[in-house]
Amino acid sequence: MSATFDEIISKVKELPAKKLSVAVAQDVNVLEAVAKARDLGIADPTLFGNEAKIKEIAKENNIDISGMPIINEEDDVEASLKAVKMVHDGDAQMYMKGELPTKTFLKSVLNKEVGLRTGKTLSHVCIFQIPGINRLLFFSDVAFLPYPTLEDKEQIINMDVKVANACGVKMPKVAPLAAVEVVNPKMPVTVEADQLSKWQDEGRIKNCIVDGPLSLDLAIDPESAAHKAGASDRKIVGDADVLLFPDIHAGNLVYKAIVHMVPGVVNGNILMGTKAPVVLTSRSDTVEVKVNSIAVAAVVAEELKKTGWD
Amino acid sequence: MSATFDEIISKVKELPAKKLSVAVAQDVNVLEAVAKARDLGIADPTLFGNEAKIKEIAKENNIDISGMPIINEEDDVEASLKAVKMVHDGDAQMYMKGELPTKTFLKSVLNKEVGLRTGKTLSHVCIFQIPGINRLLFFSDVAFLPYPTLEDKEQIINMDVKVANACGVKMPKVAPLAAVEVVNPKMPVTVEADQLSKWQDEGRIKNCIVDGPLSLDLAIDPESAAHKAGASDRKIVGDADVLLFPDIHAGNLVYKAIVHMVPGVVNGNILMGTKAPVVLTSRSDTVEVKVNSIAVAAVVAEELKKTGWD
Numbered sequence: 258m259s260a261t262f263d264e265i266i267s268k269v270k271e272l273p274a275k276k277l278s279v280a281v282a283q284d285v286n287v288l289e290a291v292a293k294a295r296d297l298g299i300a301d302p303t304l305f306g307n308e309a310k311i312k313e314i315a316k317e318n319n320i321d322i323s324g325m326p327i328i329n330e331e332d333d334v335e336a337s338l339k340a341v342k343m344v345h346d347g348d349a350q351m352y353m354k355g356e357l358p359t360k361t362f363l364k365s366v367l368n369k370e371v372g373l374r375t376g377k378t379l380s381h382v383c384i385f386q387i388p389g390i391n392r393l394l395f396f397s398d399v400a401f402l403p404y405p406t407l408e409d410k411e412q413i414i415n416m417d418v419k420v421a422n423a424c425g426v427k428m429p430k431v432a433p434l435a436a437v438e439v440v441n442p443k444m445p446v447t448v449e450a451d452q453l454s455k456w457q458d459e460g461r462i463k464n465c466i467v468d469g470p471l472s473l474d475l476a477i478d479p480e481s482a483a484h485k486a487g488a489s490d491r492k493i494v495g496d497a498d499v500l501l502f503p504d505i506h507a508g509n510l511v512y513k514a515i516v517h518m519v520p521g522v523v524n525g526n527i528l529m530g531t532k533a534p535v536v537l538t539s540r541s542d543t544v545e546v547k548v549n550s551i552a553v554a555a556v557v558a559e560e561l562k563k564t565g566w567d
Numbered sequence: 568m569s570a571t572f573d574e575i576i577s578k579v580k581e582l583p584a585k586k587l588s589v590a591v592a593q594d595v596n597v598l599e600a601v602a603k604a605r606d607l608g609i610a611d612p613t614l615f616g617n618e619a620k621i622k623e624i625a626k627e628n629n630i631d632i633s634g635m636p637i638i639n640e641e642d643d644v645e646a647s648l649k650a651v652k653m654v655h656d657g658d659a660q661m662y663m664k665g666e667l668p669t670k671t672f673l674k675s676v677l678n679k680e681v682g683l684r685t686g687k688t689l690s691h692v693c694i695f696q697i698p699g700i701n702r703l704l705f706f707s708d709v710a711f712l713p714y715p716t717l718e719d720k721e722q723i724i725n726m727d728v729k730v731a732n733a734c735g736v737k738m739p740k741v742a743p744l745a746a747v748e749v750v751n752p753k754m755p756v757t758v759e760a761d762q763l764s765k766w767q768d769e770g771r772i773k774n775c776i777v778d779g780p781l782s783l784d785l786a787i788d789p790e791s792a793a794h795k796a797g798a799s800d801r802k803i804v805g806d807a808d809v810l811l812f813p814d815i816h817a818g819n820l821v822y823k824a825i826v827h828m829v830p831g832v833v834n835g836n837i838l839m840g841t842k843a844p845v846v847l848t849s850r851s852d853t854v855e856v857k858v859n860s861i862a863v864a865a866v867v868a869e870e871l872k873k874t875g876w877d
Binding site for chain 2: 443
């Protein structure tokens with residue numbers, strides 16, 4: 258059973274190192290989120306950006322940033338490179354996007370000298386806490402990688418397993434999703450899902466249970482799964498932890514349906530495949546989502562410190 | 568503004584003709600649904616199938632089927648052909664699937680002699696009533712057509728418009744969905760969405776407003792749409808009625824996420840592209856979903872009688 262976000266936040270409070278480097282911090286939502294994370298005891302933020310603007314925004318919005326180091330750098334590209342270098346050098350455990358275009362931010366992440374490259378595919382992991390579902394669900398990829406290949410999907414699963422492990426799920430159940438639960442050569446995504454399942458059987462994909470293709474009801478609803486013919490032969494019966502989407506359209510549309518239609522839903526998001534976890538939330542994400550994302554980044558940083566990428 | 572299902576049901580009560588032909592009716596859920604539809608005054612069912620079994624199931628489950636004509640035919644294929652012929656001949660306005668495989672049922676729908684072919688693409692329309700959204704939403708295709716071509720999508724829009732019109736929406740707003748709201752040549756679905764939008768501008772697609780590509784938040788959430796840069800240039804600003812999905816995986820996964828995660832959600836489904844609307848619900852659909860589907864089929868039958876397919 259995975260933790261709730263509250264439990265993850267409690268766990269992060271006990272961690273020794275949770276330094277957070279923020280690129281171009283002059284944004285009210287970002288400052289509110291890092292101040293809240295600092296107050297909760299889950300992050301020690303260092304702010305890179307326009308010091309005067311940062312202080313002005315904090316003052317105007319009554320955000321307490323006292324005690325947070327601010328590195329003044331008015332050029333956004335330079336600020337992001339200095340901020341990412343702090344993580345690259347091991348002086349911070351997490352890297353967070355502020356008020357700069359995603360493209361510019363990602364250039365700093367991928368910078369060859371001071372960035373966080375590992376040679377791995379980068380992928381986005383969205384963690385959902387959904388009322389009525391008794392565990393966290395880990396979604397990939399709903400925001401970053403448009404059309405993952407079969408090999409990308411294998412790497413995505415490895416990243417999801419790291420994040421799930423960090424959140425307390427020892428042997429996550431991974432469901433490569435499709436509209437149907439049977440392999441159909443006319444639907445390539447079902448063939449790929451089956452291959453991922455076989456790679457887990459053969460030991461190529463480790464530390465998790467993979468069963469695909471699965472429709473969403475068989476992946477998350479034990480009652481639906483129990484009533485479906487053939488369910489008894491499956492490795493996952495409504496108890497999946499990780500949902501792997503066919504492509505970004507399917508993933509993003511489901512993600513937004515949940516965010517906009519399910520009352521009481523909570524989520525957090527991080528970018529994986531980097532040396533350290535990256536908090537890449539969007540403007541429309543609430544402060545709560547940003548704080549949850551920082552909490553997940555902190556436990557993932559700790560997990561990577563203990564086990565590395567392999 | 569579209570009606571609620573309750574309003575659609577009220578409207579159907581006033582319709583003169585609402586004969587429902589049921590293929591292979593010996594199924595407890597199907598009998599419960601048609602009995603409820605009859606009691607509500609929204610359908611006059613004729614049951615084709617194994618008469619002894621139909622009566623036995625009704626008796627065992629206290630379902631009142633008194634007064635419903637039963638045509639005894641123990642062979643499923645024959646029963647479906649007789650049932651579909653009743654609709655083909657104009658003696659019933661709606662055709663419904665009972666206890667037979669979907670493949671066999673569809674063979675009757677597509678039978679050249681007695682079926683309901685129009686030469687059009689067949690497509691599934693799912694109608695959702697979602698708490699917090701002040702109108703019905705029409706989803707295509709979440710269950711039938713795996714990978715619609717651009718031309719298929721044009722036809723799907725025409726079908727959705729018929730269904731929306733029948734449900735009281737005069738000039739539906741149609742959102743061809745994607746993960747993003749900008750055209751990106753590397754994402755073919757966005758190029759197709761843009762083309763559909765242009766076809767509406769040029770008058771090739773009529774009786775609706777098409778604006779794509781749209782992400783789900785811009786399609787259904789006025790607040791998100793208002794905050795997004797460029798929203799003022801769009802034809803749809805969070806007020807879409809019809810959601811057109813890139814493919815069956817995206818559509819089906821969103822559909823199941825809503826059914827399994829949104830409390831209080833209600834839906835109905837019909838198959839379109841045929842001479843008369845077809846109720847093709849699945850075993851897992853509740854009696855309420857089946858009744859809603861019959862109600863939608865009845866208003867669609869009336870709409871097709873008034874306006875035809877073109």
